[in-house]
Amino acid sequence: MKKIGLVGGISWVSTMDYYKFINEGINSKLGGLNCAECIIYSLNFGEIQAKGWDNSFELLLEACMSLQRSGVDNIILCANTAHLFADRLQELVGLPIIHIVEETAKAVNKAGYEKVGLLGTKFTMEMDFYKNKLQEYGLDVLIPEKQETRDYLQYTVKEELGIGFINPETKINYISIIKELVERGAQCIILGCTEIPMLISQDDFAIPIFDTTKIHSKAIVEYIIS
DSSP, X not given: OOOEEEEEOTTHHXXXXXXXXXXXXXXXXXXXXXXXXXXXXXXXXXXXHHHOGGGOHHHHHXXXXXXXXXXXXXXXXXXXXXXXXXXXXXXXXXXXXXXXXXXXXXXXXXXXXXXXXXXXXXXXXXXXXXXXXXXXXXXEEEOOSOHHHHHHHHHHHHHTGGGTOOOHHHHHHHHHHHHHHHHTTOSEEEEESTXXXXXXXXXXXXXXXXXXXXXXXXXXXXXXXX
């Protein structure tokens, strides 16, 4: 098996999901007491929030370089927004990075959908890095139209889900936001933030939901045993 390096802590609650899903996947494939050989570099999410994602490249680079020196074969960025820097980090660190947006786009393509609704942090929804990558795979991307809605998603991801707080009222509001995307033509929804699946899942919707944490974890499992 290959050894992987996880850049976690962004947030710690979703990093636990990664660790769980990856090890469950390895054990399902190999049986017995087999699990993933991995090293986790858990960043202080509070420091990233204080700096802002735009100014956090050096923190992520330091984490990746530390993992590289530890002898891992691959780097995993355990957050959608962190993939803002994926290409630069891969070039500087010299190790492959399994890209969460590429793996998600492949899954959507395989399912045959073309118009997707995207929920995530403000950066994921508003900056080009995420939408452009999806568009490279022929996908038409819809995000919530109102600035106040995108601000609300950012607030709840940061102040609630990022610390593991599940608010029933927030779930109702997320369902309403997704309904609006469906009314605008979204054929499926991408949960483009690794914390959002803690709040909502496929069980809450008739429309197909793509959980990026699970999609990414599945691709990581396939890489480890390849």
